[in-house]
Amino acid sequence: MEHVDVAIIGGGPAGATAAERAASHGAETVLFEQGVPREDRAEVGPDSTDAAGMLDYWIDIMDFEFEEIPDEVVLQELEGTDFVGPTSSVELNTTGMDASYPKFGYTFHRARMDDWLHERAADAGADLRVGTGVKSIETDLSGPSHTLTLANGDELEAEYAILADGPQRRITLDALDQFTKPGSSIAEHLSPPEANHIAYQEYREFPDELFEKDRLKFWWGYMPGETAYPWVFPNDGTVARVGLTMPIGMTLEDVDSPESYKLLRASDDGIPSGSEYIRRLLELEYGDEYDIEEDFPIVEGRGKSKGTETYPISSTRPVESPVGANIAVAGGAMGTTSAFHEGGYHVAVRTGKIAGRLAATDSLENYNEVWKRAIGDEIRRNVAFADIVAEYEPDDWDWAFETIRDMQGSSDDGSIISNRYSAGIGAAKILAAYKKRKFAYRNGKYVQFSEDEYIY
Structure with a gap:
């Protein structure tokens, strides 16, 4: 059986930064990422988990110098954001946080950012096995050590395991349940249908006169559901991502006053699909003067498939890790949160960096305290x-x-x-x-x- 120091399950921002930190500190490190295809990436890679916007102070939370992020990753520098309510709105042109980045933030190409993090991990000496999934993990507490069974049936043993399989938590739930009380389950806290939101977005070409390249836009109170909202994020050229997030499994019976939401119709017999919500939003905002399908066409060569993508977002509070078993959970897998309870590329990067460094230096017992010092203020603020x-x-x-x-x-x-x-x-x-x-x-x-x- 193959033996390594640190095994990482998941190749998103948490997993990739964990691999880079562990390898750079001298640990024999392997990362497993089952991989998904995207039309904007040549090879399979990690799944997308956000709409790829970065606020100024989030760069500092990631513990990066903004100058080191490649130019091709950044799509548009931002000057502010607009929050639109049913009859009122507000502009924010500063996050109000101390930050080294001189602008409000930027939008970025998620796949390119992921690829850059993978390159950093590979350059540090990590073994990246993209396209190789993990079926299960079992822990022997006498070591402790972990036996990973791969999708092809092969096995691998590791001294430390970092669970970074994102908000879907395919491996994390069973891995943590090894250490929960009889009759209880970590799924009570992190079950994806209960703990996550679902997001959907389309890449749309905007008319030149309507494209706001330096502002984000969010509509609140337009659709039902806790922290459910549509958005527009400017991309390169005049392409914008028009998307939304909403709870999983919501029904009209859950809505107290459906007639008060602008994106619902009296004829609806259920919650609209993501694509229908976006069509209604664009019609509401621009339909008086523009033909939505002709003037805002979907750019089919973008995203996962035909200019669209659907993905889960962690929307819960975090759990601590069973560090006594040499296990750390990082990023979306642990339930870290960002603005208004949604996922967070920045906190995934930072928790991954911490987990990788501590595992490589035999200091993983400190993980829960260290990540709380690093991102606790962010989580506490946003959960509140x-x-x-x-x-x-x-x-x-x-x-x-x-x-x-x-x-x-x-x-x-x-x-x-x-x-x-x-x-x-x-x-x-x-x-x-x-x-x-x-x-x-x-x-x-x-x-x-x-x-x-x-x-x-």
């Missing part, structure tokens, strides 16, 4: 925001955006000023709710399954 808006309906979004505009005051850069009294009762309510929820998650309480709950 997600709690606040969880029950929002269209009117609530309008109220929130009007209040935020008042909080911005006369600021030229679109930032939110800190003096709540200048914006009245609404601002005080938002800030009080945020502080209360953030306080509730202090000292790592945003973790939903802690290390001491594992049984070895």
